[in-house]
Amino acid sequence: MKKTSQPVVTTTKSGLAVSQEAAAVYKARNKAKLGAEIKRHAGVYLLAIIPVAYYIVFKYVPIWNAQIAFKDFMARQGVLGSAWVGLANFKEFFNSFYFWSLIRNTVMYSVGKLLLSLPLSIILAIAIYECTRPILRKIVQTLAYLPHFLSWVIMYGILLALLAPGDGVVNDVIKAIRGTNVGFDFLTSTKAFPWVVLFSDAWKEMGWSAIIFIAALMGIDGSLFEAAMVEGANSWQRVWYITLPAIRPVIVTVLILKLGTILDAGFNQIFMLYSAPVYSVADIIDTWVYRSGLLEFKFGLATAVGLFKGVFGMLLVFLSNFISKKVSETGIF
Amino acid sequence: MAEAVAKAKKQKAPRNLKPESMNKKVKLTAADHVFNICVNIFMILTLIVIFIPLWSTFALSFRSNTYLHSQFRGMFEVWTWVPDAYKALLGNAGFIDAFISSFMILIGGVVCALILTIPMAYVLSVHTLPGRKWINILIMIPYVFNVGMIPAYLLVKGIGLIGHIPAVFLPGAISTYNCIIMKQFFEGIPNDLKESARIDGCNEIQILFKIMLPLSKAIIMTVGLFYAVSFWNDFFHAMLYLSGTPVKIFGWNMIDSNYPLPILLRNILMASGMNEYVEVNAFGNAPVQAIKAASVFMSAIPMIIAYPFIQKYFTKGTLAGAVKG
Structure with a gap:
């Protein structure tokens, strides 16, 4: 979609107002298209919910937890509560x-x-x-x-x-x-x-x-x-x-x-x-x-x-x- | 790589794996004969080298308490073998419990893994999906950036899963690698099929269940088997998260200890000195080494039974992925 909008802007360089108008039209049309595309794929997004949630919990929370590399980790204070120590561990x-x-x-x-x-x-x-x-x-x-x-x-x-x-x-x-x-x-x-x-x-x-x-x-x-x-x-x-x-x-x-x-x-x-x-x-x-x-x-x-x-x-x-x-x-x- | 695989598929089974034209009668020189002999010697050597360790363990597992000669002799004196160790293991409640626990991990793991992997792979294979790139990035970042075991341990601890069987299979329930293999297979299914289903009024979920899944039985079997192997063999997560507590269903002790087979096997194998008698002698009157070897084979049996099926799939299904090793 981006590819089709580009030549329009370049070919109508002579009249700025026209090009802007055209761009706006295209943007709106693209947005409508994108909306339609998203709507058409609603089922696919539905399928993605559980796996994506899984990734966030089981793969991204550990990355978040890795901040304790820069902390003096105390089990009682948890990941967020422990004090920062900078690069001391490294x-x-x-x-x-x-x-x-x-x-x-x-x-x-x-x-x-x-x-x-x-x-x-x-x-x-x-x-x-x-x-x-x-x-x-x-x-x-x-x-x-x-x-x-x-x-x-x-x-x-x-x-x-x-x-x-x-x-x-x-x-x-x-x-x-x-x-x-x-x-x-x-x-x-x-x-x-x-x-x-x-x-x-x-x-x-x-x-x-x-x-x-x-x-x-x-x-x-x-x-x-x-x-x-x-x-x-x-x-x-x-x-x-x-x-x-x-x-x-x-x-x-x-x-x-x-x-x-x-x-x-x-x-x-x-x-x-x-x-x-x-x-x-x-x-x-x-x-x-x-x-x-x-x-x-x-x-x-x-x-x-x-x-x-x-x-x-x-x-x-x-x-x-x-x-x-x-x-x-x-x-x- | 894909071309190589396609070509390999086209070929019929010749005498050797070379292209068929090579099997015409040609006059062999002395150097060719030497070459063929060397190839055969190498093959037989490989056979022996792979076979001996397996055979010696197998022989050891049948050793009787009264056999006094060296283990080397025991490998050949098949008539002295007795199945005492196997009888002892099968009669032991702890061993049966470990089997049940292992199967619970296997089944829970494979079911979870497929429920997560199939939709993820399908979502990634829909090229017209807006935002597909972002989902791809979402799964690739943890794939290349591995922060190690401690943050993952803190997560499992934080959810409160420690001591429960799902803790063993949930952290590894999606392997991004398997997901990519499956995605590539889905991408290979002709788009026309999906389009015609759409015209007939199928929505995306119906397309997955009615078009994609029936056509992808082979890849689902392959990936499922790979997951099964990894869950059956996993001892690290079990060691990290389980502590041998009973598994209860509505207050009833289903098994006395949730340690799966690899953990029990490790305890049996690592036992030495005083421990050896505490851990191993509970298994009856077979020799300690025989009990150890027999438990090795008992834990390998499901894998050995499944192996011919796996072999059927891995040579064609995931050749492209073998690069990763």
């Missing part, structure tokens, strides 16, 4: 000894997971794509996607059965090889814990992350392979010169979009697996927020850290989305 966080270790652990885990599972899922996708045995392919596909649907509580149970120092299967093998009776406790060793986190995540999510690459692979034009075969390229060369370049845009997109969530290192996983002996290498921003906020009742400080992560995460999402749109013309919004 200063306490930035100056504390755990600040850098939290950032380091968070980034280490999310980058490590990406470095480990991205190549693995690409290789798995290519193997599934190239596999000439339909039954093997079907079984691998079914089994590889399954762990994504298991919760981290269940995963913890599986890891216990595997890694328990007393009678886990892995320790049975270690004991047999070394000929000792002492098992190794993977989950309480600061050296082994990060690897357990990285590999258990790769085990759980490898198949699921391969789906997007399989979809991209199935879109490759078959004539490319035919031409390459005529030219005498073998399977390795076809993978290297056709398959990988063909899915490069998807790889780049996945990589960039993951960048946007770099501060989400997997709360559920780490929360289930970690324990006091490995806090120094296991603590990520989210687990720390949980412990200091809900177990030690430092609500203001914990909210400040959560808010810091939220703002930083939002900037990263916008940045990664911007880069993604530039590079491969796809983004999340």
Whole structure:
């Protein structure tokens, strides 16, 4: 509607009165149209009432509550009643000894997971794509996607059965090889814990992350392979010169979009697996927020850290989305 | 991405996933043979790596009290397995209560989620709607700006939901991501259908129920299943908001504790030392590790039963969304 009103104003520039009159007419007509449009969509607005109310209560009230990051929150005085303290909570966080270790652990885990599972899922996708045995392919596909649907509580149970120092299967093998009776406790060793986190995540999510690459692979034009075969390229060369370049845009997109969530290192996983002996290498921003906020009742400080992560995460999402749109013309919004 | 998916759909099932022309008989060189062998070895390795942890847990859950060899041997000696641990769990009232509580969260959650998500997605898919942009902004702001768990906790506390089962599913009852997936599906339904319904005198609500919903069974199933998985697996909200109090209906104790399965499972798994006997030995005479492993499988069973249905949908329904991971 705006588009149609513009040329009228510009073409009647010679007579100002006329143009104003025309503009007024158009405005009135637009208003009437808008009114009619709103009336026509009354039912849609009716449908929107409950979800919008839900969003305001469950998504916007928390944002309003986040003001306690700038307050000395006292449960008795409530969110509004507590006294303002400015940036004191943020200063306490930035100056504390755990600040850098939290950032380091968070980034280490999310980058490590990406470095480990991205190549693995690409290789798995290519193997599934190239596999000439339909039954093997079907079984691998079914089994590889399954762990994504298991919760981290269940995963913890599986890891216990595997890694328990007393009678886990892995320790049975270690004991047999070394000929000792002492098992190794993977989950309480600061050296082994990060690897357990990285590999258990790769085990759980490898198949699921391969789906997007399989979809991209199935879109490759078959004539490319035919031409390459005529030219005498073998399977390795076809993978290297056709398959990988063909899915490069998807790889780049996945990589960039993951960048946007770099501060989400997997709360559920780490929360289930970690324990006091490995806090120094296991603590990520989210687990720390949980412990200091809900177990030690430092609500203001914990909210400040959560808010810091939220703002930083939002900037990263916008940045990664911007880069993604530039590079491969796809983004999340 | 959408093109890739469309192309993938068109293809029939060939011997491998490559375009059909690739399956013509061609002379394979030595390098090709090596390649095929490597692919198959990688596939079999993947199979083993994924299978062993699942199998070892499964084997452990059937361990008997009298079996003295290592767990590694137990994985192969299937004839020594006994279902003691499962009997103990099924005979335990606490475990049954946790199952009921989990199902209450699952059903309440999925019903609420669909009641909220379907209208929201439909509203966003009506492109002629004045103010649609503002509703879009309204849902996108919380999606990209996450203030963390403490403000959300204060909200639930403020409403007075703490200790009640809706506290577990209400805060996560709309996933903006699922909403966007559903909206994209609605947008794909031809506008002509809606127009002709309008000419026949349908209002917008009738269009949703008579035109859109019957055509979107697949996406509703998909999104519903994704919600179901997330509510069934959720232990964080339950841990935050529930305290194991009884659930009462008209004064009658329906279940003695509202802790859902993941919380009970976590307590069982985390139990060690003295606690181990208090928490786990209540379950009878099966070995402690067997009880732990059996409870892992019992909580996974609904997921494993639902999995084939989910698999049918996620490969076609939400491929475009898999980018987000």
